Amino acid sequence: MIEESGKRRRTMAEKRQLFMEMRAQNFDVIRLSTYRTACKLRFVQKRCNLHLVDIWNMIEAFRDNGLNTLDHNTEINVSRLETIISSIYYQLNKRLPSTHQISVEQSISLLLNFMVAAYDSEGHGKLTVFSVKAMLATMCGGKILDKLRYIFSQISDSNGLMIFTKFDQFLREVLKLPTAVFEGPSFGYTEHSVRTCFPQQKKITLNMFLDTLMADPPPQCLVWLPLMHRLAHVENVFHPVECSYCHCESMMGFRYRCQQCHNYQLCQSCFWRGHASGPHSNQHQMKEHSSWKSPAKKLSHAISRSLGCVPSREPPRPLFPEQPEKPLDLAHIVFLFSVLLPCCASPTGGRGWHRDASGKQTPCAGTAALGEARSGGVGWAWLREGSGAKVFPLPQTSKLGEFSPLPGLLNSLTDQTHVSPSRAGKGKGQSRCLTLGVVL
Ligand SMILES: [Zn+2]
Numbered sequence: 001m002i003e004e005s006g007k008r009r010r011t012m013a014e015k016r017q018l019f020m021e022m023r024a025q026n027f028d029v030i031r032l033s034t035y036r037t038a039c040k041l042r043f044v045q046k047r048c049n050l051h052l053v054d055i056w057n058m059i060e061a062f063r064d065n066g067l068n069t070l071d072h073n074t075e076i077n078v079s080r081l082e083t084i085i086s087s088i089y090y091q092l093n094k095r096l097p098s099t100h101q102i103s104v105e106q107s108i109s110l111l112l113n114f115m116v117a118a119y120d121s122e123g124h125g126k127l128t129v130f131s132v133k134a135m136l137a138t139m140c141g142g143k144i145l146d147k148l149r150y151i152f153s154q155i156s157d158s159n160g161l162m163i164f165t166k167f168d169q170f171l172r173e174v175l176k177l178p179t180a181v182f183e184g185p186s187f188g189y190t191e192h193s194v195r196t197c198f199p200q201q202k203k204i205t206l207n208m209f210l211d212t213l214m215a216d217p218p219p220q221c222l223v224w225l226p227l228m229h230r231l232a233h234v235e236n237v238f239h240p241v242e243c244s245y246c247h248c249e250s251m252m253g254f255r256y257r258c259q260q261c262h263n264y265q266l267c268q269s270c271f272w273r274g275h276a277s278g279p280h281s282n283q284h285q286m287k288e289h290s291s292w293k294s295p296a297k298k299l300s301h302a303i304s305r306s307l308g309c310v311p312s313r314e315p316p317r318p319l320f321p322e323q324p325e326k327p328l329d330l331a332h333i334v335f336l337f338s339v340l341l342p343c344c345a346s347p348t349g350g351r352g353w354h355r356d357a358s359g360k361q362t363p364c365a366g367t368a369a370l371g372e373a374r375s376g377g378v379g380w381a382w383l384r385e386g387s388g389a390k391v392f393p394l395p396q397t398s399k400l401g402e403f404s405p406l407p408g409l410l411n412s413l414t415d416q417t418h419v420s421p422s423r424a425g426k427g428k429g430q431s432r433c434l435t436l437g438v439v440l
C-alpha cells in the first residue's frame with residue numbers, strides 16, 4: 001500500500017518532469033507557432049527516445065502486442081499501454097550498440113506520462129487502440145512518407161480509398177499532440193480540420209493523400225508535422241556563416257537569408273525569435289536554407305546545371321499503385337508471419353536467411369515452412385535492420401521456397417554497413433536477418 005502510493009507520487013513527479021524540462025527550453029519565445037510546435041514536439045520525441053524507433057519497428061511492436069487484431073475503438077488500459085511501451089524500448093536497446101543503450105525505465109515513464117496527459121486528459125485510465133497507433137506512428141522516427149503510408153493503410157477501405165470519417169478520427173487523435181504541448185489554439189482539432197485538408201469530398205487514393213499531406217505548404221492544421229521531420233534533418237547541418245544579429249561565428253540547423261538586405265543572414269534561433277538589427281526588419285522576406293554550399297561548389301553546380309548534368313529539382317516521391325496497397329496492409333503480412341512460422345522463437349517474428357560479411361548464406365531453421373505454405377499470393381520480402389525494416393516486392397510468380405529473386409536483393413544490401421542484432425547465434429552480429437511474408 002505504502003509502496004503503491006510512493007510509486008504514484010514518483011509518477012506524478014515524472015509526469016511534470018517532461019513538461020518542466022520543455023519549459024526550461026524556453027520554446028515559447030519562438031514567434032511562429034509552426035516552428036514553436038515543431039520544436040516542442042521534436043523535444044518530446046527526443047527526450048522520450050522515440051526518434052530512435054523507426055516506423056517499421058513501431059509497426060512490428062503493434063503487431064507483437066496484438067494491436068493489429070483489435071478494432072480501432074477498443075480501449076486499452078494504462079497498464080497494457082505500459083507493457084506495449086516497455087516492449088518498444090526493450091526491443092530498441094537490443095538493436096542499439098552496448099555503448100548507446102537508453103534508460104528504458106526513464107523512457108517508459110516519460111512517454112507513458114506524456115501519452116496519458118495528451119490522450120487521457122480526463123483521467124479514465126484508458127486509451128483507444130487508434131489513439132495509441134496514431135500517436136506512436138506520428139512521433140516515432142523514420143521517413144514521413146512511410147509514416148503517412150502506414151496511416152493511410154489504417155484509414156482506407158479495401159478499394160484503396162480513404163474513408164473520410166476515419167481521416168477525421170485520425171486528425172482528432174494527431175492534433176492532440178500540439179494541444180498537449182499547449183499549441184491547441186493554433187493547431188487544435190476543429191470540425192473543419194478535414195475540410196482544410198481535402199476541400200472537396202471526392203475519392204482520395206494513397207497518391208492523392210500523400211500529395212496533399214506532403215505538399216508545400218501542407219494543410220494548415222498539419223503544417224508542424226513535415227516541419228518536425230525537417231528539423232530533425234537539419235539538426236546537424238553546419239553553416240560556416242556568421243549570424244548578422246548575434247554574431248555567432250557559425251550556425252547549426254536552418255539558416256535564413258534576407259531577400260532585401262545584402263548578405264544579411266540569421267541563425268534559426270535569432271530568426272525564430274524575430275530578432276533584427278540595422279536596416280533589416282523582421283517584416284522582410286527571408287529565405288530558409290537547410291544546407292550550405294561553398295562559393296566554389298556553388299559555381300561548379302551552376303556550370304553543371306547549365307550543361308544539363310544535374311537535375312534542377314529533387315526527384316519526386318515514388319508513385320504507388322492505385323489499387324489497394326496490399327503490402328502495406330501490414331496486418332495481413334503480420335498475421336501470416338505467425339501462421340507461416342509457428343516454430344519461430346524470435347519475439348519479433350519470422351526467421352529467414354542470414355548472410356555473413358564474407359557473403360556466406362545460411363538459411364534459418366524456419367525457412368522450409370515458407371516454401372510449403374505459399375500458394376499463389378503476392379510475395380513480399382521484409383528486411384529487418386538495426387534501426388528499421390524495408391519491404392520489397394517479389395514477383396507474383398516467384399516461389400518463396402526457392403528464394404529466386406532474393407540473391408539480387410541480398411547483393412544489393414551488402415554495401416550497407418548497418419548490422420542487425422544477430423539471431424544467427426554467432427555473437428558477432430555480422431549478419432542480417434531476412435524474413436518473408438505473404439499477402440493473400
Ligand atoms: Zn543569431
Ligand SMILES: [Zn+2]
Binds near residue numbers: 258259261280281284
Ligand atoms: Zn532585411
